[in-house]
Amino acid sequence: MVLILKLLIGLCWISVTASAALPAQKDELVYRHVEDGAPSSVDPLHIQNTYANSLVTAIYDTLYEYKYLKQPFELKPNLAASMPKVSEDGLVYTFKLKSGVKFTDDPAFKDGKGREVVAEDFVYSLKRHFIKSNRSNGKWLWQGRIKGLDKWGQESGGYQKEVDGIKALDRFTVQVTLVKPFPQFLYTLALGYAAIVPREADEKYGKQISVHPVGSGPFVLESLSSTKAVLVKNSAYRKEIFDIELHGYEEAKHGSTGIAKLSGKQLPLVDQVEVSYIKQPSSLWNSFTKGNEIQYGWVPTVQLDQVLASRQPLKLKKDFSDRFHMRVASDFGYVYLEFNMNDSSIGYHKDPEQNKRNHALRCAIRKGFDWQNRIDRMYHGIGEAFPGIIPPGVDGFDPSLSRESVELDVNGAKQLLKKHNWNAKTLPNLYYSGVNSVDFRKFFVQFRSWMSRIGYPKEKVKLKTFATFGDYSKAIKDGRLMTHSMGWGLDYPDAENVLQLYYGPNKSPGSNSSNFNNSEYNEIYRQASAMQPSVKRTELYKKANKILIDECVVIAGFSRTRVHLWHKNVSMYPTREVLGNYFKYVNVKPL
C-alpha cells in the first residue's frame, strides 16, 4: 500500500514538473525555415550544396562572413578580430583571432567543457582538406595556392609536421603565405569549407563528425535527417551585437521588414531553428500557407497566377500581402546548358574540318535555344537571359555585350546547319541529360521541340536520365555526357569563380565539366585570377567571357528569380546564396 502511495506521489511529482516545464518551452522563439534539398553531411570537408553551407556556417565559425544586408556583398570579421594585414606583394596574410571564443561543450573535450578557439585550430582545419583520405570537397579552393600545403598533403607526414604557408604565430595569430596572389582568398575564408573544427572532435568522432559537429558558432546541431534539421541556440556563444548600420541596413529597402528594431540585440535572436527539407513545391506551399508550420517559403511557378496581383510591378494579392512579407531576388549564379568538348560528335575533333562543323552545330543549337520560352514556362516569366557566364552585378558583366547568343534565331540556326552540311541524316544523336523528375521532363520536352524547329529530327534528340543528383553529377565529372544542364551558384562575388569553370587544367573530373581547353582563354584566366580588382582585370574578364560566347561552348545564362515570402511575425531578409550564417539574424515575434 505504501509502495503504491509512493508511486502515485512520484507520478504526481513528475506530471507537475513536466507541466511546469511546458510554459518555458512555449516561450522559446522558434524559426521554421525551409529548403528544397537536404544536406547529407555537415562536415566542412564535405559540403555539397548551399543547404549544407547554411548549417555548417550556423554551427561552426569562419574567420570572415558577409554583411547581412549589404549589396554588393561585403566581408566583415567573424571569428577574426579585424580585417587581415596583407603584405604589399599580396602574398602574406596575417589574421588576428578573437580571444575568449569557446567551442561548445562536448565529450570530445577534457571534462566535456569546450575549450578556447585558437590559431592552431584554423591551421588544423585547413590542413584537414589536404589529407588525401579525407576526400575533401573544398580542397580545390586552396589547391596550388598556399605555400607548401599541397606537398604536405602528398607527403602526409601528419598534422605535427609544419607547413610553410600556414603558421600559428602565437595563440591568436595566423599567417598564411600564398604561392601567387589570390585576391579571392578572403572570400574563401567566409565559406563553410573554411569552418574551424576542433581537433579533439575530429579525432573522437572520425567520419561521424559529419552528423556530430562541434563548433563555436551561434547554433548547435540537435538533430539532422533527410527531412529536417534542428539547431538550438549556443548558450555560450560569444557576445555579438547586431549592428544594422554595419550590416548595410537601408530604411527604404529594409524598412518594412522590422529589422530596425533588432539593432543592438545579442545574436542569435531565436532559441531554435528548424529547417525542413521539402522537395515537392506543392507540399512546401501548403506547409507555408498553413500558418503554423514553416514561416518562410517561396511561390511555386504553378501558383504564381493565384498569388500575384501583377507581375509588372510584382505585387501580391491582398490576401497574401496581408499575411506575408515579400522579396523578389535573383539567384547569385546562373543556369546553363553545356557541351562536352571531349565528345567528338559535338566538341573537339582531330579533323579541323569536322571541328568547324561541330562548332557550327553547337552554335546552331544555341540559336535554337528559346530562352524566353524557358523563362516564361519555368521561371515565372520574370527576369532576362544575359549573354555569357558572368551574371549581372558581378565585376566583368558587360551590359553592352551583344545579346545575339541568348536570342532565338531559328532561321539563323537552319542556315548555319545547311552551310556546314548538317542534315537529318548527318546530325548526331543529341543527348539531353538530367535527374529524372517531372520538371526535368518538362525541360526536355521544351528542348526537343525547339530542336525540332531548327530541323533536328525528334528521334535524334534523346533523353538520358539519372535517378539521383549524385549519379548525374558523377556522370558529368566522368565526362560521360554529351550535354548537361546545371546551375552554378557563385561561391564568392567574383567572376573568377565562374571563369575557372572553363580553365583548361580544371578539366574533368575537376570543375571544368565542359573540358573546354583554349590557350588564349587559359592565359587570360591565369593573368586575371592573380590580379586585384582593377579596370584591366575587368577587361580581361570581359574578354574571357567573349571567347566562351564565340566558341559556343555553353548556352548561358539566366539567373533564376525567386519570389521569397515570409510570415509577418518574422523579421528577416531572405537570401540563400553566398551569404551563409544568416539564421542568427532572424527574429520571430510570438503570435
Added chain:
Amino acid sequence: MGKQGDTRNTAQTLSRTTPIESLWSLSLKKFCTDKIGIASLFVVLVYSLIALGVSLGLWANEWDELLNEQGYGPISWDYWLGTNFNGQDIFQRAVYSTLTAFKVGLVVSLCSLWLGVCLGSVAGFYSNTWLDELIIWLYGCLDSIPFYLFVAAVSFALKESDIAMYVSMIGVLWTSSCKVVRGQVIKLKSLEFVEAARAIGVKDHKIIVRHIMPNLAPLILIEFSLSFVTAIKTEAILSFLGLGVRDGISWGVMLSEASAEVVAGRYHNFIAASVFMFGLVMAFNQLSDALQDALDPKKVVQR
C-alpha cells in the same frame, strides 16, 4: 476443344453416345449473357482501337508538341481538355498514353505469364520434389516483400536502363500465376489422360506442353486480365515516382505533372489521366470477373 491430347479418345467415345458441348462453347454462351462482361469487353475493345490508332499514327500525333505558346490553356475546340504547363494538348496526351498502357500491360502480362506458367507447370508436375521446393521457396521469398516496394526498389536499382520498369514488374508478377498454375497442374496430373500418356511412355516435357498446358488456357486468360490491370496500375505509380516511363507519356506521368497543379486549381491533367485510367482499369477488372464466371467449369455445368 476441352481437354485435349489423349483425352480426345475418351471424348470421342463419349460423343458417339451423347453430344457434348465443349467448355469453351458453354463459357462463351455464359459470357454472352453477362451484360457487364459484354460492356467491359466493348470498352476494352474501344481502348484497344485507340491504342492501335495511336500506333498507326492515325491520331494524337502532336502529343508532345508545344502547341499553345501561352502554356496553360482552357478547354476549347482546338484543345478538348485544354493545354498543360508547356502548352501541350492534354487530350492528345491522354489518348497517346493509352498506347503506353497497352504496351506495358501486354509486355508485362505476357512475359510474367510465360514465366509463371512455365515455372508453375514444372513445380506442379514435379510436386514434392526439390524442384518444386525451390520454386515455392523462390516465389515465397518474392511474395514476402511488399509488391510496390519491391518494384520501386528494382526500378531504382536498374535506374539507367530503359527496361527497368518492365524487369521489376515481370520479376514479381509471375509469382501469382505460378501459384495458381502449380495448384491446377497438381490436380490435372492425377487425371486419367495424363496417366494414359505416361503409360504409353510420353516424355514428361511433352506431357506438360501438349497435354497439361492446353488445359490451363481458361486459367491463363483470367490471369492475363488480372496481371494486365496490375501492370497498368503499377506503371502509373512508378511513373508518378519518376521510376517508370522516362521518355514518353503515360497516365502516371500526367498524374505526376498534375501533383503540383491541383494545388493551384488546375485539374485538367489530373482529371484526364484519372478518367482514362479509371475506364480501362475498371473495364479490365469487370472483364476479368466475367471471364472467371464464364470459364469456371462448376458454374458452367450448373447451367
